[in-house]
Structure formats: C-alpha cells, structure tokens
Amino acid sequence: MYNERDLYREGVLDMMNSDMGTQHFKSISDNPQDAQTILLCVYHALSAKGYDPITQIVGYLISGDPTYITSYQNARSLICRIDRDELLEELVQFYLSKNV
Secondary structure: OOOOHHHHOOOOOHHHHHOOOOOOOOOOOOOHHHHHHHHHHHHHHHOOOOOOOHHHHHHHHOOOHHHHHHHHHHHHHHHOOOOOOHHHHHHHHHHHHHOO
C-alpha cells in the first residue's frame, strides 16, 4: 500500500503539485499498482480541498459523473484514465484479499 511519502518518492505528488508550466504525468499501464496510485492521489486531492474522499469517490464510481472528483491537482483527469469497472474490481480484490 502506498502512503504519502511513497507518492512523493515516486514523484507522483510532486508532479501533481507543480504550479509552473507544462505538467508531465507518468503513463498509466494495466497495472494494479497504477489504480492504487491514482486512487491515493485522488484521495489526497479531495482531502486537501476539504471533501470527504470516500463519499466523493463512491459517488463517482456509482454515477460515472467525474464532477464528483475535484480538478485540483489534476485528480479528475487522473481518475478518468482508468475505467470505473477496473477501479471497482481492484477495490473488491483488495478488500477480499484482506478479509477472506
């Protein structure tokens, strides 16, 4: 599981917090770690803006409406890179791996 320090070390949060010029993003592959990284980035962006990240992410997953996710730190753009079905699959797999 990634924590905020891991995200900084990998350059994910640094690239999200850049306020200068063109922003460069790491490419997203079909790797479960990428879905995890994106969810954590979205979580941090929602928290930073004062939203309840769980409620907002669930709202996005149920409705498909990206406006549930803030555009702060490009969180909306990041979460739209991964299909909602893939995100749900990753969440269920993670939950079951920890609880079964």
